[in-house]
Amino acid sequence: MPMPQLPPLPDVPLHIAAPAIATSLAYLNAKWSFFYDWNLVRSLVKMTAKTRWAEYRDRLNLFYVLEQHALSSSTANHPFIVYNGRTWTFHEAYETTLRYGAWFKKTYGIKPREIVAMDFMNSSTFVFMWLGLWSIGAVPAFINYNLTGKPLTHSVKVSTSRLLFVDEEVRRCFPPQQLEIFSSPDFRDGKGNVEVVFFTPEVEAQILQTEPTREDDSVRAGRIGRDMAMLIYTSGTTGLPKPAIVSWQKCWSGSLFVSNWMSLKKTDRLFTCMPLYHSSAAILAFITCLMSGVTIIVGHRFSARNFWKEVRDNDATVIQYVGETMRYLLAVPPEKDPQTGEDLDKKNNVRMAFGNGLRPDIWNRVKERFNIGTIAEFYAATEGTSGTWNLSSNDFAAGAIGRNGTIARLVLGRGIAFVEVDHETESPWRDPKTGFCKQVPRGEPGELLYAIDPVDPAQTFQGYFNNSKATEGKILRDVFTKGDAWFRTGDMIRWDKEGRWYFSDRIGDTFRWKSENVSTNEVAEVLGGHPDVHEANVYGVALPHHDGRAGCAAIVFKNQGHAVDPSVVVPEPSQETLNSLASHVLRQLPRFAAPLFLRVTHEVMTTGNNKPQKHILRTEGVDPSRVSDKDRLYWLRGDKYVPFEKKDWDRLNGGQVKL
Structure with a gap:
């Protein structure tokens, strides 16, 4: 029996069919994130292919990338490094790098694969020392310039370096007793002392007068992906800093991925004032710019008041943030042009803010106030094996650290x-x-x-x-x-x-109270949503005669912030503010998660990367004898925060209070 003939499909005019197809594709893309995933996968494929090709050619040392840009007619004169009003092209940076490398070898006999410690603030010098060491096959170890005493001694010791180059600006961290420790012949476990070299203007003059000599490829040869390119230390928030091995593979994969993921162009100018001793600025900002031939603008250090002026003056198109950087920028009063009244907060050419740690409670406020179209948020660790990535230009993934389809x-x-x-x-x-x-x-x-x-x-x-x-x-x-x-x-x-x-x-930040797990991050977000709270750092504190840990929040209120002299007692918040905050947290959090204690302070302790520190706060707890006498303590009684004093601590110690 013959099959029945179906009537022919009617011809649909193109002007009707095209929008329908486009709408269907848009729906499927939104639902399954095809285009977004394509960018992720494409970036991963490019990253893998280029890294393997570099290893195959024995060109993993990134000195070769600088050399390629410097000797190519299309990039030699392109601006590479901008610092303190001066610009170095790729070719100028290459020649300066060769001078540094030749000086290192000639003056100190630094050998291939030798680890050399450097304690520098952000500057062009930091970059040229780093590249100079790579040019002769050596390995830089980046010391956090905020360190003093035991953490500094430890960081230098575990690097095994016999040389420590120090920025004149951090000489204050090297009193005579510190230099005496380094000069001990037993300092390096019987292998001798550490020679400390302060980078003075005279030293810089010697370097810049050195002939720019290129070492033979043999000093950089034989590297494989897992070999150490540099040492970058953990923040040391819960102990002494640990040197993480940053491999050549990580340098290549991280920078290539970010460059492709953010679609960096030669016309981009990336501004970072985040510390170069950390991987966020070192790998994902500086090496990314080196790899992609993009201009990097290096800020000396983070200043909330000067940040946007530096961005405008240097015509930056991409900015980098870490931790609570953006919250500090929001705390600065809006800036207007005194002549025209123009909103200077929005007067910039920034198309993207790139970094990690932007909290959901301020995500959209940052975009709106500073006229930033795209947030490129990521999550990764220096010693980690991978990361997560969220390129967000709308509200769908606002506050997320990663996204995929x-x-x-x-x-x-x-x-x-x-x-x-x-x-x-x-x-x-x-x-x-x-x-x-x-x-x-x-x-x-x-x-x-x-x-x-x-x-x-x-x-x-x-x-x-x-x-x-x-x-x-x-x-x-x-x-x-x-x-x-x-x-x-x-x-x-x-x-x-x-x-x-x-x-x-963070595991260890989540604590148990009333047999429930409490996320400090979620509580901090709720607190950050209160109109009077500038910053909140939440942690659990041990209490006598109670199981688990009670919630405590170190709070900085907006009406005090950094404007108040930290040497005096923090101003007492009004009872109206305290009542409003209590009502806010009890309305948005279950009772067990609402902070039982408040520690009102001048500023939240952070790492050099603007990430909150909790270790000291947890250790001090709410014992008034251990908490700074400049801070104020409160506790939640009923539905109000009231002062917490020594007599209350004594009652807790005596088992007279049940929470």
């Missing part, structure tokens, strides 16, 4: 896991019967893990220099099957069903 999930899914955590032990929970970890349901917070090779972890995770114990401590084994291995991020991340990643908390 269906395609990226299929590509990356097997290499990541989110596991349930026991916050008492601060370790992933394991099933008593099987001993394996348990993945959390999609949308719930769990510790983010990255898969690594159990036989050869160093293929992707090089760990900490000369510290196998700390390195092994970041590896979790037998997680889902016998013999597997995963890198522990130590962070609680929530991956929702729409493909957005949100930072929940």
Whole structure:
């Protein structure tokens, strides 16, 4: 029996069909994030191919990238480094780099693969010392210029360096007793002392008079991806800083990915005043610009009041932030042109703000006030094996640290896991019967893990220099099957069903109170949403005669901020403000999560990268004898915050108060 003939489909005019097709494609793209994923995957593919090609050609040392730009007619005269009003083209930077390298070798006999410590503030000198060491095959170790005393001694000692070059500007960190420690012949475990060289104008003059000699390729040869390119230290917020091995592979992959992901163009000018001793500015800003032939503007240090002036004066198109940088910028009064009344906050050519740590409670305020179209937020760690990325130009992924669609999930899914955590032990929970970890349901917070090779972890995770114990401590084994291995991020991340990643908390920051887990990050976001709160740092404090930890928030109110002299007692907030804050937190948080204590302070303690520190605050707790007498303590009684005094602490100690 013949098949019945269906009537022919009517011809649809193109002017009707095209919008319908476009609408369907837009819907599918929004639902599955095809175009967004394509950019992610394309960036990953380019990154991998170029890195492998460089290793195959024995050109992993990034000195060769500088050389290529410097000797190419299309880029030789393109601006590369801008600092303090002066500009160096790629060719000028190359010649200066050769002078530094030749001086290092001639004056100090620095050899290939030798580690050399440098303690410098942001400057063109920092960059040229770094590139100069690479040009002769040496390895720089970046010392945090804020360090003094024991942390400084430790950081230099574990680097094993025999030389420490020091910025004249941080000479104050090197009193006679510190120099005496470094000069001890036993300082380097019997291998001699550390020679401290202060970088004076006379030293700089010697370098710039040195002949720009290019060392033979043999001094840079034989490097493989996992080999150490430099040492960058952890922040040391919970102990002494640890030197993380930053491999050539990480330098290449991080910078190439970011360059492609942000679609950097030769016309872009990236401004960073974040510290170059840290990986955010060193790898993802400076090396990214080097790799992509883009101009980098180096700010000496972060200044909330001068930030936008530097951006405008240097015609920056991309700016970098870290931690609470943007919150500090919002705290500065709006700036108007005194002649025209023009809003100077919006008068810039910035198309993108790039960094990590922009909190959801100020995300859109930053975009609106400073006229920034796109936020490029990422999440990563210096010693980590991977990261997450969120290129956001609308409200869909506002506040997220990463984002992906269906395609990226299929590509990356097997290499990541989110596991349930026991916050008492601060370790992933394991099933008593099987001993394996348990993945959390999609949308719930769990510790983010990255898969690594159990036989050869160093293929992707090089760990900490000369510290196998700390390195092994970041590896979790037998997680889902016998013999597997995963890198522990130590962070609680929530991956929702729409493909957005949100930072929940750092393990150790989440605390238990009233048998409930409390995320300090979520509480801080609620506090940050109150109109009178400039900044809040939330942590758990141990209390006598009580289990778990009670919530405490170090608060900086907007009407005090940094304008008040920190040497005097912080102004007492009005009872109206305190009542309003209590009402705000009790309305938005369950009772167990509402901060039981407030510590009103002049400023929240941060790292050099503007990230809040909690370790000292947790240690001091709410014991009035340990808390600075410049700060004020309050506690929640009923539905109001009232002063917390020594008599109240004595009652707690005596077991007379039940919370």
